[in-house]
Amino acid sequence: MTRPGPAMRQAMADAEVGDDVFREDPTVQRLEERVASMLGKEAGLFVPSGTMGNQLALLVLTQRGDEVLVGEGAHCLWYETSAAAVLGQLQLTTIGRGGFFAPDDITDALHPPADWNPRVTVVAFENTHNRAGGRIWPVAMRRAAIERAKSHSLLCHLDGARLCNASVASGESLPSLCDGFETVSICLSKGLGAPAGSVLVSSRARIAEARRWRKRLGGGMRQSGILAAAGLYALDHHLDRxxxxxxxxxxxxxxxxxxxxxxxxxxxxxxxxxxxxxxxxxxxxxxxxxxxxxxxxxxxxxxxxxxxxxxxxxxxxxxxxxxxxxx
Ligand SMILES: Cc1ncc(COP(=O)(O)O)c(C=O)c1O
The missing domain is CATH 3.90.1150.10 (Aspartate Aminotransferase, domain 1)
Structure with a gap:
């Protein structure tokens, strides 16, 4: 809903740009590196939307037919036009209550390894949780759930569309909020006020794979430094506020x-x-x-x-x- 103000528009107009599909846009690269280091991960990928960030994460963490555990009301289940089913051919199963889940909710959702059972490979968290009302995961519960997921060799994704809100409201640092997650997606639009754009962060290898998926889905943009400049401006000026x-x-x-x-x-x-x-x-x-x-x-x-x-x-x-x- 936010509109870019004059200073953000000026930053966009002044952006140094190149063709990002050829990895020649310095502003996009600056944004990707900045968000990756802000969140404590190796690499980042600028994507048009939070939906694409979530979906690329699921695509790189899973194989066709896998099952993904999500909290009640998860954005990737409710509001992404069944993309996980259409693109990844994934089955999403809701666990817990009100967007949060306990370690035993994860364990109870697993199946014995039989040919007829789905294979659970990923647990997706959302922080803050939109449908639950911008709720912030209680720290101890989040850490315990991640630990349990790891004990079952499950990978963890964090839909952090509003992760900066969680950090500012709780005082917990962004790297700490991202600890234990293989992939994290944050939105530069929403409260940060950029007109578009999200960044997915992960290991270098996973981001390389996500980059291929982004292109496959039509998300490879050209002189997108104009948009990335708005994201950088938002991080400089709109985070603390x-x-x-x-x-x-x-x-x-x-x-x-x-x-x-x-x-x-x-x-x-x-x-x-x-x-x-x-x-x-x-x-x-x-x-x-x-x-x-x-x-x-x-x-x-x-x-x-x-x-x-x-x-x-x-x-x-x-x-x-x-x-x-x-x-
Ligand atoms: C928690 C959460 N994740 C992801 C998204 C998707 O973001 P976008 O609208 O940029 O696709 C939203 C959008 O409201 C959201 O609230």
């Missing part, structure tokens, strides 16, 4: 708690409307008054704070939403 979004989310929650708002961990506030009121209708009425929200269930509304939402906007949203919720 994610704390403002979290404060704004907290303010929304405090005002809307009597109307069903749930405690936010980061920049997403879920509101469970009273008396089974229609979330679709509520969002349509809010939109008519200039407040954008999404229906995330029959009576559940999702509110997101970001770069283009000021604290004054939040106060206006509160006035509109409390009026609608009470009517």
């Amino acid at each position: 994610l704390a403002d979004d979290h404060r704004n989310a907290r303010r929304l929650y405090e005002a809307l708690a009597p109307h069903g708002a749930l405690v936010p961990d980061s920049n997403i506030v879920m509101v469970d409307l009273a008396n089974g009121a229609s979330a679709e209708q509520f969002c349509a009425r809010a939109k008519a008054e200039g407040v954008l929200a999404s229906a995330f269930g029959p009576s559940r509304v999702r509110l997101v704070t970001h770069l283009d939402v000021t604290s004054a906007d939040v106060e206006r949203a509160i006035a509109v939403l409390t009026k609608l919720a009470a009517s």
Whole structure:
């Protein structure tokens, strides 16, 4: 939803570019190296979207017919148009509750090695978890789940579309949040405010394979340094300010708690409307008054704070939403 501001647009206009399919775009390379080192991994790959980041990760970690364990409401299961089934011919199985899972949820989902059983090879985590309301994985639970996955020789992917939110909100460093994951994908759009782009990080060998898949899927871009420059600008200028979004989310929650708002961990506030009121209708009425929200269930509304939402906007949203919720 964010729009690039004048300084970001200037950085894009000034970007030094080349043909990235020939690996001649210095700005893309700078972004890939920067994100890889920020997250504590060997190499990075600039991709057009978070969806492509997740899907390339699954493609390089699995073989056709494998089973991938995911948390409830995982983005790669709910919102990626069955890409894992179509592209990787993978079976995705949900484990745990509310987007998180315990070590035993992993162990219980495994099958004896028989010809008729699927082979579980990957566990996919999401942090922060979108559908769960921007929830941050509890550290001990995350580490225990990764450890259990490793003990079964499973590989771990992290959908870190909003990982920077998790880091800023929890104070845990990005490399620590990425520890134990073979692949991690982060989005430069969303809260960081770039117009497009995500980066997938992993080992050099896996990124080389992901690069081939990216080309195969039509994601090899040419002078994409123009977009990468926006990503670099976002990392320079929009990372620390994610704390403002979290404060704004907290303010929304405090005002809307009597109307069903749930405690936010980061920049997403879920509101469970009273008396089974229609979330679709509520969002349509809010939109008519200039407040954008999404229906995330029959009576559940999702509110997101970001770069283009000021604290004054939040106060206006509160006035509109409390009026609608009470009517
Ligand atoms: C957790 C999560 N992962 C991945 C994505 C996909 O990102 P994109 O919309 O860039 O494909 C999203 C988008 O909302 C998301 O919330």
